[in-house]
Amino acid sequence: MPNYLDALMVGQRQIASLAVHTPQEHSQLASRPGAQRTRLLGLLTTALQSDSPLVYFVESLGTQLGADACLLLGYHLETQHIVVSRWAAGLSTQQWQISAAVLTESTRYQHQLALATLQALQEGDPSWSCSSENLFTLLQDQPWWQELESQQVVPVYTMPIAEGVIVLMRRPGPAALLPKDLTDELASLGALALHHHELQQQARRSIEQLRYVNHLKDDFLSTLSHELRTPLTSMMLAIRMLRRSDLTPERKAMYLDILEQQCSQETALVNDLLTLRTLETSPEPVSTIVINLNQFLSRLVAEQRSRFAAAHLNLVFEAPTGNLYIESDAVGLSRVLEELLTNAHKYAEARSDIKLSLNSAASGEVIIRLANLGSGIAPEELPHVFDKFRRGQGVTKRAIPGTGTGLALVKGLVARLKGEISVNSQPEREGNLWETVFTLRLAGSAVAKVG
Template structure:
């Protein structure tokens, strides 16, 4: 069971034992009255910490040997934490005690204690000794107590409360006139401390004081080196553009460990209105949210110098809260510089409904150091360092926190600047990409227009070439016929022949002009639809009669495949006749001699009629097939081979089919020595009038 000595017990200690006034001289401290001695056999002995004294008399303790051993430890020890533990072992073994403890008086929040135990396996008793010793070490006087339990018998209120040690001899160490620690020798059984023991410990305390000062100096040097290393690592991380979360973690971990606090946070402020981030003299609470960006929590430490136990209770941390909900944050925002609170009493009082955020919890963490993160008068957040015991924040600790704060602020500003630059670059890149895409579209549109212009020029050239051929040939025949008719001796038969030529060529020119006009009217949708019910079988029969006689001279055969029952169409008869006429004329013009042209009529689903016209001939190339329904477009070699035509027939057919709300398609399949060309027209069986 752990037992702590209260202040009243401490007063009893000073009354029961010999208290050596630190103001007395060295000679006075060595004078010990003989009545302090008592019989070591008058009280029971604690078995856990019993240690057998050395075989040689303790009077033979050599002060010079102790001084030499302590000096060797101070000179050779590379770690200040282990030096005091080694010195405690030297003194404990030299005096033959059960435990030796050396406490260091510093400005740190926790008292540092280096210890040595004769029985290192009694860990429970060691913990009890350390817990109970804290009050004794806090006294401001030297103590020589033969039997602690007997002298405090009136103060013990419970029979179960026992002390882990009985005899105590404590001597304070002074360096340059100031107390910097204490040496305590403990025995588990009552012991009357001899004069030479007190004198030797008093003499040795000067050397231990020097060792403590050296240890403190080494700790200060190591601490400053740790500070510089932390600042250097932060600077290098910022220069290397390390990610901000990693910089924040490095900063808060390094600062909290360097200052030996229990917990640390990096708090960021997210403002509702960014203009409120600028510090001003206006007494108002900004609408901002406090967000915990990074947190560090002390784990169970494992160091050579023991630290008195402290509460390890965890605080319920809220990930974020409003500034208006925490009076402490409001006070920190209105305060210039770091906010230092040494204990719970210094925390600002809560004013309903505003309290203190659970993250700070003064009951669990009474000491707080709150350093602002700011850049150019813009408040970015805070570094919060907390400790579970009251402590005074030293100037070098505040300075380190402010340096780390400046580094974090620079990292935040750098990250935000880089983010803004990246966002601006991405925005400009997106705009440039859109501009390039727009330029590419404009280029593509321009290219297509140029291609269309080239195509139109080519078609115009073809049209002019075709028109020239189609006009000159009839005109030439007409001119010759006129000249021959002027001959006086021309016979009546010859005159009739030339008149027939004139009439035929005039009709050809008239048909060309009519086709051009009809095509223009169809393209501009100026031709009305004249609906009427027609018998498709009768229309095809009447239309194909002239072709039998005309194609017979060429050796062409016409096959017609019609349904057995009659098909009635509600359509425009003139347009239907012109479609069939142009397709049959085109098939007869481009069919091989002695071949067969087939016309098939079928009724499709969806109230549609399919007209399929197939012929064998030179065919249409794959490259020219998509363009055969364009105006003035003729296959290569047709003009050179003197195949009559203007390139308007199929264009007129397509316009007429569309005029009847139908579709037309063409295929040309290569076979052995020829092509099978097929035109398929789909027409609605009941065409509705479109206004």
């Protein structure tokens, strides 16, 4: 099986119960309707009700028509996924899917090749050798494909949902073509098989999404319980100590500070949840002003520097000569940057630099980057960094505080500012540290200028 395909290997199946037609019997089937033809259509209809409709479809079709191989190549128009289902006499039936959502350099080529082959076959490719070569490249671990020639090509359309093609193949030799009324019925059943396959894929994706959301919910409730109980425990202890009559004024002031600090932490958590909810349901209108970004960011860094220094982190600000101005919401932008700085503060390696940089692009965009060195973000985690309540692997075991709302808030606030936020995490050439970079681009009505 090609290692570049999003593999979905369907195991070996015993198909001895299906009557295999010889080429002579196939000729009879092609030339006249009857019991054999009724049996074929009945088997194909039954295949639609199975848990693997495309697999049973090509098995039944190829076996009943006495072909050496049968291929169904389908393309779903909305998702742009391509599915390949292949049966060959004496071999296990296989099914692959080339997912448009996770295209790499190699799979992108296979995706384009499959589309070109599909179009050529649908349009009645006059040179079967060309399509055969494309199929051989698509299924490069199957050398026996080169020994086959096209017996019949049946285009399949389920517009506007999907399109595909059924290809019946035999080794070189005489073969009778199927009558048009039969190929029309095969095309209709093939369309139904593609449609049923996509419905099953949608059901699987929905189930996986529900499991993922349920996992996030459980993880969030566990984290929220911890984030709520820890301050409440400290507050309860402080209250009990304040009830003592022998407290000195200094001790009394200390416990009052604890109460105020923990109460502020609880209030901030509740406010974060309410803000996140507001951004999702009824975002407030943005009030914009002209901001001198050099001064704005310099002031923010100055306010945060002592907090970073206490954690043995060096906060550095880099900006071009002159001043960059932008029209935006100062409160929202400040909240975005504070959340990103808080995130860097949590995950950066001690005694490392955290760099906040400001630049402008030729298009007029303002680009703000925040880079830090630390444990990094795994590639499979990158697409989910801004998901609500999502936290990185192992953060709970490492006792890193948080509820998974900070970066979700960043994403919502940036969208409100009509900007874009992205993240990249790459290992350093030396050592075990990774550089994680958040890039904020402010565009749209924002205009950057140097002055």
